[in-house]
Structures are given as structure tokens and as C-alpha cells.
Amino acid sequence: MAETYLSKRNKEKLTVGGYAFRFDKRSSNDPELLFWRCDQKLCKARIHTRNWEVVHEIGDHQHAPNLPKVEADKALNRMKSQAHTTRDATRQILADVHDGLSQATVLSLPSKFSMTRSIQRQRQRNNLPRLPATLAELGQIPEDMKVLTDGTTFLANDSGRGADRILLFATPDGLRLLFEQKDWFADGTFKVAPGYFSQVYSIHVLYMGSTIPVVFALLPSKSRATYDRLLQALVTLRPGIAPSTLMTDFERAAVSAFDETFPGLQLTGCHFHLAQNVWRHIQDHGLATVYRDEEEFAKLMRMLPALAYLPPADVENAFETVFDPTSAFWDARAQPIIDYFEDTYIGRPRRRGPRHQPMFAVQMWNLHERTLADNAKSNNSVEGFHNAFQGLLGAHSPSLWRLIAALKKEQILVQADITRLLAGQAPAPKRRKYRDLQVRAKRIDHCAIQCWPAWLDRHNGRSGLHLHVLDHFSAFSHPGDFNVPARPLFMFSRQ
Known part of the structure; x- marks a missing residue:
């Protein structure tokens, strides 16, 4: 059967045995x-088709077949279609065009410059504005980027042109869930943020036992003023x-704005981020190797997040x-x-009276009651969403266009x-490996927490008790215990 595709000028073409044919007329x-x-000038070859089957051939070709040229034309056709129907970056489209092509076909393509111009012209025909160099120069968001395919409003708020512009995406149903559900989770990621923006910030709600993202915000910075504007x-x-x-997570500007x-x-802090912050400071002070090689030093460091x-x-x-x-653990x-x-989570001591207020109060990062109530200890569901996205x-x-298309x-x-x-x-369902880890983590947590009164009875003073309990928790917090070596201070739960 013959195969059809469109020419550079959107005319229907046919390929048979490496030869290309242009449509002439209908009987x-x-x-x-x-x-x-035949597509080649001066060539007298003709064919007749019915239902895309060749039923008659007239004359011989005066040239050899050129399958690479035919495949190149098909690739260019796919390129234009991708430019028309997606918001993929030009470089991404070029990569997709070249994917799987033979060397001969690649050599039959126009130059990279010509293909780039072709993509840009296609998008100009679609009235898709070219992205400027800075956020301050960004104009109106295209209308089709503001709504879903069924016409539902998606761009809920655009703060307007300027270097501090915020784009807030949420559907009416998402905002309704935000109103109805009282347990929220929030976090940002810089990995998928367009060059104009500092981060993509998402807010999730706990709905029927699942964590559902309902708000996506493109933020220009991590300042307190930016978070204030988002929440307002x-x-x-x-x-x-x-x-x-x-x-x-423990981002002071965001915490203050929500509060x-x-x-x-x-407000509750993600325990994974608490442990991760300690690990970053270990790395910043050049002690990562010491942590990995010296168990006593590692235990001392693991006791910090174990305080929770x-x-x-x-x-x-x-x-x-x-x-x-x-x-006995000092190093x-x-x-x-x-x-x-101490400065961030406990508070520096005064000469007299209570300690100074820490940046984050103990109640925010403490896990004792959360463990007894079997509540979430970390933002892993949100982290998982960011990775999946x-x-x-x-x-x-x-x-920016590609990100918005992906958000839709x-x-x-x-x-x-x-x-x-x-x-x-x-x-x-979660993979069995992670279900087993979660069950084990909960068992460890509850055992240690519920044993607190018994431990208290066995110790005359709390000093020995604290050492005993923290030693217990740190023994289970080794990264290998949870098969997550990249997160060496991750404590028990993977909730």
C-alpha cells in the first residue's frame, strides 16, 4: 500500500518504493x-491509485529512487505538526525530528538554521508570541494557555507585567477543594521552573486519603513579599x-507568610527536610567523608533529627x-x-531566663504527637509528585509555553x-518494597514512643534517659536501613 504525507506547501504526496509522487487530479x-x-521535474512516470492501492503504472522513472529524501520530507512534516500542536521548545522539536533517522536521511534534511526558522514561522502563524529575554518583557499569555481543552479556566490569576510577575494556575474545582479540605501540603521545586521564574510552587490537599495537587504557581523569587502576594x-x-x-519545608519566608x-x-515541618538540612551542613563543613567512615560521628549527627x-x-x-x-558522644x-x-531549631541560651526564640519552634518539627496519631511526618507525597511531573x-x-502545556x-x-x-x-498501591519499609518504620516509631513511660521509670534522671532514647532512634536512622543512601539522615517514615 502506498503511504501519504504532506509536502512543504501542505500538498498531499504519495511514496511508493522510494519514489515520491504529487497529486495530479481525480478521475x-x-x-x-x-x-x-512523479515529484521529480521532467520525469514522465505516473501512477493511478484506488483506496491508496496502486492499480496502474505509466512510464519508467528517469532517476533512481531516493528513500532518504522521502524520509526527510516525512520528518519535516512531523516537525511542523509538533510545532503546531505542542509548546515544546525548538531544541526539543529538533531532537525529536532527528530521533531514529539514518545518516543518509539526516543529510537530506535542511540545515539546522533553516529548520529552526521553519518552526518559528509555524508558531508565528499560530499567533504564539516569541518568548522575550526577561520576565519584565513578557506580554499576554496566549488564550489557549489560559484554559484546558474543555474550556475550563486554568490560569486563575496573573499579577500582570513586570519583573515580579506571578502566574497562578488552578481550576474552579481545585479552588473548591482548597476551600473544603483543611489539611494542606506545600512545597516548591526549581528543577522544572522556566528561566524567568525561581520556582514552581504547588499546594496539595488531603482528599479521601490521597494527596491531590490543586494549585500551581510560578513564582519569581522566594521572598516573603512573593509568598504574601501568592496567598493574598x-x-x-x-x-x-x-x-x-x-x-x-523549613523555608522561613513561606512559613511566615502562611502563619x-x-x-x-x-504549621508542621517535613521531617525529611529537617534531616536533609542537617546533612547539607555536614557537607558544607567538609564532614561528609567523616560521617560515612566514622560511625560514632554519624550517630551523633543522627541524634539531631532524632530529637523530633x-x-x-x-x-x-x-x-x-x-x-x-x-x-560520651561528643566530637x-x-x-x-x-x-x-541550636540557632535554627532550639534557640540560643540567654545568660538568664529562657532561650532566644529559634527560627522554627520545636512544636513545628516535633514528631511525638504526630507519631502517636499516625499522621504524616514528611512531604514525600509532594516530593513524589514533583519527580513524576x-x-x-x-x-x-x-x-514557559512547554511548562504550561505540561501543567495542563x-x-x-x-x-x-x-x-x-x-x-x-x-x-x-505502593510498590511492595516501600509498603514493607513503611510498615517497619511505623512499628519502630510506635515502639520507641510508647516505651517512653517505661524508660522514664527505669531512669532516675532524664539525662540517661535522653541518651538512651536518642541512641535508640539513631541506631535505626542509618541510611542503609531504608535503602536510601542519597538521603543519609532520612529518619523513619516514608509517609
């Missing part, structure tokens, strides 16, 4: 009979939103006991990391997930 006596002539936009879009709980915008909000499992009232006393130079090389943790996007730092696709998947939940379908 006046038989509408299904089509006449074709949400309050304006859906008056009355008032989350009860929020889990986020002030929503009085009474219970003690009752809040015992955290300060435990810190003073365990991380004192007279402690002077750890002093800079201990100082960082990056896979859908297929690129770091994509163009992601929103379709989100809506499908909600539909399945409403129909009573269970979420996709």
Missing part, C-alpha cells in the same frame, strides 16, 4: 481513482479559605545533655553543625484521579 469517471505524477491572590479567588494544618495569612494555622521523637517538653533538656562537651568537629541546629515534562528549565496535561490526570476516588476506586 472524472471514477471519484475513487486518483492520478499521481488565593484568598481573593476563594474568600474564606482557612486551612487547619499545613506541612511544608500571618491564616491565624491559628498549625521526644516529647516537646523534653527536647531542650535532651539537647543540652546529649550535645554537651562532657557527653568537637560537630560543633558548627550543632551550633546551626518532571518525568512528564522531560526537561530541566523548560520554556497534569491537571487532566489530577481530574481523572479525583473521578476515580469519587467512584470508590482505591489509589494505586
